[in-house]
Amino acid sequence: MRRLILYIIGIVVTAMGAHANPRYCARxxxxxxxxxxxxxxxxxxxxxxxxxxxxxxxxxxxxxxxxxxxxxxxxxxxxxxxxxxxxxxxxxxxxxxxxxxxxxxxxxxxxxxxxxxxxxxxxxxxxxxxxxxxxxxxxxxxxxxxxxxxxxxxxxxxMRDADLLRINRLRDGYYGDDVVYNLLAGTHTPLPDNIYTLQVNDACLADDALLIDMCCTDGERITPFTTLVAPDRIRSIVTKNVKRLMSGSVTLLTDQYMLPTRVDGDTVYTHADQAPRFDFNGESLMNYLAHNLRLDPVAIERLPAGARAVIAFIVDASGHIRRPCVVSSATPGIDRELMRAARLMPAWAPGTVGGKPANVWCMLPIVLKK
Missing domain, CATH: 3.30.565.40 (Fervidobacterium nodosum Rt17-B1 like)
Known part of the structure; x- marks a missing residue:
């Protein structure tokens, strides 16, 4: 089994400072x-x-x-x-x-x-x-x-399912046999041998594919299933919205976002005189994360070259981790696991402002390699 190697960029953890206005933040x-x-x-x-x-x-x-x-x-x-x-x-x-x-x-x-x-x-x-x-x-x-x-x-x-798929074509049977085959091939759910009808319940984009919740009937029972299929394999029932969003040809609306400086009534700093420090029985933060992350081997194999994640969190005045979030995403699965590990981290040595322990936003950039 291949292991994931973590590289923490630059200083292990730094108060966020100029990085306090990220373009992406998932809490x-x-x-x-x-x-x-x-x-x-x-x-x-x-x-x-x-x-x-x-x-x-x-x-x-x-x-x-x-x-x-x-x-x-x-x-x-x-x-x-x-x-x-x-x-x-x-x-x-x-x-x-x-x-x-x-x-x-x-x-x-x-x-x-x-x-x-x-x-x-x-x-x-x-x-x-x-x-x-x-x-x-x-x-x-x-x-x-x-x-x-x-x-x-x-x-x-x-956008919902009707904005992504020509559902009326599927309902009325205006599609080729290859569409049905590809829809059914993208699921791991056991399906009946004889399928009389197919129905789309919901759909969304999923990176380079479409994730579709469906159900089928064999004349006796209804079987719900979820399928993941590339748009070019079901071209006859895909809308122009899918092609446009997959190509990335959009004009962005931009807003200003700032990490909150007050959380649950407490002041949180983005600068600190002394940054918080991971301090757990002499173990480095990189070793701690490497030993505690539980990643699916399939997710590791699919990891793109140069994958990078950046997580942010508050180290409060008592050293505990609060409000973890992802400010630069690797993949959904890796993001979730980084958040799980962050929530379980032991107490840190808190940062200080004016010589006193303080609540400080921290950022942790990580490069992930197979």
Whole structure:
């Protein structure tokens, strides 16, 4: 098995300084929460890769769609939408229960947002899902929402399946046998031998391919599946939008983004008199990451030459890592693993401002080689 070699560029970690205005920033939020509202208990799982800034675009239409879909209120900033969302479920449980909670008043909530594809200066695509499963006596409203979405960075528009695929052609049978073959060849789901109908449920761009949620029937049952297929293999049902975004021929809208200087009411600095320092039993940060990253061998093999990732995070005054985010992406899978490793890092020696420990934004550039 091939191992991934990490090279940390320049100074191991530096306060962000002039780099505090990145063109790309994906904020990773992963929490398991327990909230109580009266006699009701709400279990909330959050796993989101939030697009704060994408190639100079604040992506406000995308952010509003995502907050509306996942959090039930339309805000362009995650913090304000997240605060209102959690308020629906009462207050966080901070101590042991006085008595055993009533199982019939439980509610289980899951919010998931995953990056699917990103072509620099062209588009970003994501999968969003929200599931609310209340028990019999919970007052929460049950709901399930799932969607694939592609955001055109040039026009600032949301694109769904009908913007990417000529769905009517697939529905009416105006396609060649090669289209069906290629659609079915791109899935790992076992499919029935005899397929009578095919249906597109959703679709988005995924780097150099299309990710399509579909279902098929054999006359007795419906089989859902997801397929990944190159656009030129299903040319007769692909729209001009796909060709345009794949070629990268867009005119970008640019916005100014700055990493926040106040987080949860605390001041966060982008300059420090002394930068935070990784200090864990004499082990170097590079060795720590190399030993703790768990990367799929397939992802390593597909790693492009010269792949580079840059992550940012706050080292607070007590040395703990807060608010990790990706400010330059390698691949979605590698980004996720870097975020997981960052969240699990032991406490650092905090940075100082004016001789006192302070909350400091840090940036960690990494070159990845096979």
């Amino acid at each position: 990773y939020v992963k929490e398991h929460l327990l909230y109580q509202r009266g006699a009701e208990t709400n279990v909330i799982d959050i796993d989101m890769e939030w697009p704060e800034m994408v190639d100079g675009s604040a992506a406000v239409p995308l952010q509003r769609l995502l907050t509306r879909t996942l959090l039930g209120n339309e805000h362009s900033t995650l913090d304000s939408a997240y605060t209102r969302f959690l308020a629906r479920f009462g207050k966080p449980v901070t101590r042991q229960f006085d008595s055993i909670p009533d199982d019939s008043r439980f509610c289980y909530v899951s919010c998931t947002l995953k990056l699917i594809g990103h072509r620099a200066d062209s588009y970003i695509s994501m999968r969003a899902s929200y599931v609310c499963s209340p028990e019999q006596n919970s007052t929460q409203k049950g709901d399930t929402v799932s969607m694939l979405v592609t955001y055109d960075l040039g026009s600032g528009t949301i």
